[in-house]
Amino acid sequence: LTGLRSAPVPEPGGADHVRGPADAPLIIEYGDFECPYCAALSLRLEQVTCRLVFRHFPVRSSHPRAWPAACAAEAADRQGRFWEMHDLLFSDPGRLEDPHLWRRAERLGLDLDRFEADRRSEAVRDRVRGDFRSGVRAGVVTTPTVFTAGRMHAGRFDVARLS
């Protein structure tokens, strides 16, 4: 019963999705692909130099398609295409039904059968759940929540703070 007690936000590790130069300011984002503020943040982060760690924080009653979308991104990761799927999901967050996910997988040239099996697998669900739980333990309530320079910023985040 101690699984969701407070814990510091985990440092970036081997299981994380990371992009950007190693010496750039670090951002750890807890987000979900159905969240319009996360999509907007994703666009703004493209305009600055940063080292981004993306972690899943899907909450079913807020965004019912956030879970399937997170699992789709993890399934794409199993074929080495996490960030491409991340960008495709945020580029059109209003289209997250299964056929929309399949279309994105096709566009990325993924093995569709494998994508379909992976995104429904317990291993992928555990991966997403692990991110979510680390966020809960660090006090995340809403998306996007960003950790940078040891501070938590809930909700809209001004990327100008990074420079």
Place this chain on the structure above:
Amino acid sequence: VIIEPGAPVPEFTLRRGDGRRFTRADLEGDTTVLVFYPFAFSPVCTDQLNLYDEVLDELTAAGATVYGVSCDATYSQTAFRERLGVRIEQLSDFEPKGAACRAFGVYHEGGFPQRALVIVGPDARVRWSYQAASTSELPGANLIFDALAAT
């Protein structure tokens, strides 16, 4: 000032979604988490209840029953709960407005509950209480799990 740990819960009356009374006696025998929130449908309250609902099974497994409490009318609370799609039962402090919130020391002079959490033990004594520094602060679910584990 919010009611402190160790204090017996005062007498109060809230209304359940079906109009039935919910009183101090309903707290006895259970560990209860009361989630006081300012307004149904306000954006921050939405995020908070959504998250608590996402981890509700684990709160239940930790032995806690969770209720949302606001001064909104029962019908508004029900509409709010259905709109969010959350399972957490809502309790209304509509008339006399805020009387139960005052009894717990969480009534805001603006006419709504402070954002606050109160955990009550099976003996109807307060085990833990927490008031957010501002109504825009979002108390994480981790705080509830910490308190349930510690007391």
